[in-house]
Amino acid sequence: MTRASTAAGGRAAPAVLSALLDLLEGHRAAFRQERPFRRAQALAVGQVLALGRRTLTQCLVALGVVDADWTAFYRLLSRPRLDYATLTRCLLRHLLVLAEALEPWVVVVDQVQMPRASQKMPGTAWLKAPRTPVWRPGIHRAQRFVHLAWLTPRTAQGYSRALPLRLEPACPEKAVRPAGLPARKEWEAALALLRWLRAELDAAGRAAQPLLALGDGVYSTAPFLAGLPERTVVLARCAKNRALFQLPGPQQGRGRRRKYGNQGPHPAEVLRARGAWRQAELLVRGRTIPVRYRVVGPYVLRGAAARPVFLLVVGGIERRRGRRLVRRAPSFWLVTATQRERGWALPLPAETLLAWAWQRWEVEVTHRELKAGFGVGEAQCWGRVSALLAVQWQAWCYSLLVLAGYRVLGLGGGPTPPGRWWRGSPRWSLARLLRAVRQECWHLPEIRGGWSGTSTTWLKTEAWLAAQSAATLGAQRL
Numbered sequence: 238m239t240r241a242s243t244a245a246g247g248r249a250a251p252a253v254l255s256a257l258l259d260l261l262e263g264h265r266a267a268f269r270q271e272r273p274f275r276r277a278q279a280l281a282v283g284q285v286l287a288l289g290r291r292t293l294t295q296c297l298v299a300l301g302v303v304d305a306d307w308t309a310f311y312r313l314l315s316r317p318r319l320d321y322a323t324l325t326r327c328l329l330r331h332l333l334v335l336a337e338a339l340e341p342w343v344v345v346v347d348q349v350q351m352p353r354a355s356q357k358m359p360g361t362a363w364l365k366a367p368r369t370p371v372w373r374p375g376i377h378r379a380q381r382f383v384h385l386a387w388l389t390p391r392t393a394q395g396y397s398r399a400l401p402l403r404l405e406p407a408c409p410e411k412a413v414r415p416a417g418l419p420a421r422k423e424w425e426a427a428l429a430l431l432r433w434l435r436a437e438l439d440a441a442g443r444a445a446q447p448l449l450a451l452g453d454g455v456y457s458t459a460p461f462l463a464g465l466p467e468r469t470v471v472l473a474r475c476a477k478n479r480a481l482f483q484l485p486g487p488q489q490g491r492g493r494r495r496k497y498g499n500q501g502p503h504p505a506e507v508l509r510a511r512g513a514w515r516q517a518e519l520l521v522r523g524r525t526i527p528v529r530y531r532v533v534g535p536y537v538l539r540g541a542a543a544r545p546v547f548l549l550v551v552g553g554i555e556r557r558r559g560r561r562l563v564r565r566a567p568s569f570w571l572v573t574a575t576q577r578e579r580g581w582a583l584p585l586p587a588e589t590l591l592a593w594a595w596q597r598w599e600v601e602v603t604h605r606e607l608k609a610g611f612g613v614g615e616a617q618c619w620g621r622v623s624a625l626l627a628v629q630w631q632a633w634c635y636s637l638l639v640l641a642g643y644r645v646l647g648l649g650g651g652p653t654p655p656g657r658w659w660r661g662s663p664r665w666s667l668a669r670l671l672r673a674v675r676q677e678c679w680h681l682p683e684i685r686g687g688w689s690g691t692s693t694t695w696l697k698t699e700a701w702l703a704a705q706s707a708a709t710l711g712a713q714r715l
Contacts, residue, residue, distance in 0.1 A: 259641075293307070360625050388599060398599055
């Protein structure tokens, strides 16, 4: 399957399918036998071709596998024929070649929930519903994962993209947990992911490469910061009333050494301070964003005295964009400090940290594409193992697809968009990437066997509509 398709306008579309199949071949080590690997390879292509719900049945029907026995395909996940740890390790090896060893390896840790209806499905629990108003929060039944995503190097126009690297279940105490799956808080699962990534980077010869992790306010707590692995920097959102303590002064007299100094000002109080504010302009997704920031510290948090942090305060802004008044609320960030010869210092320049902080939104875009565009969580796998493994496997398929598009297309405009009235967006979307791969697939003899063109007569057109093809079967809801 290396044949390129033809995009709209008569130009040849890039061979994204060939890059996707090459990536699939690079993950052969995660499968014990050749037959399970070939079935997983077919399901990954079916995940791309399916136009309806991304169930395993839908993927098989989209491939035209209608009369065959599907038992072996379902056993890939119910009686796992693949090793998820090896899958993610192979994926990381493919990502390492895309970043320089001297540049920081930037990742995002964030929670993602898969809504469920069953109260007996493994991994489910009653969780806070994210789509309810803040003044009337609600609950819903869902599976909770902690998502570790890699951010591609930023382009000259300030574009980046988040690729799922690993999903770790974070089941609460009252969740329906399979045997052997411990109950973990969100920050505990995030710590396990960062320790795994740091160990993998060291094993791959990247021990000197700094690891920068971006996160929201959950990852600015003392237990999380105290358990960070070495050579790992965290940039996380901070509450405006967070209690910060100064470093203790020189020890005087006898007794136990002090861990904390006097309490410093709250982050919101720093906004009213005069002087020491700096101006910067950040290029983010093709727009220039003016920011006013201030760096204060170092401080320590109660419970994490051995991990000093700096407070990075970004002032609010109010300006007009045409007739519209744009307001941006102030934000507060905690960044772990690095020990230098002259004391504690920022691990990276403040403007670099702020530029990456604005890229954290890419993981939210990835979550939307995973669930709304790629159908992650729609596979009807409710077994003890497959209920969680199916979500991880579908996210891995999404990563391979986006990585194949990134290898071939970069972060530019991508394939030619349909229609003459639209010139395309500055970067390709998941929908345009799927369209390009489907065009390449439907030009292949293996998949196009049941497809034929329309006719000019109604009698022949009726027969053509009655004939089933891979494309029409893939659009059914099964």
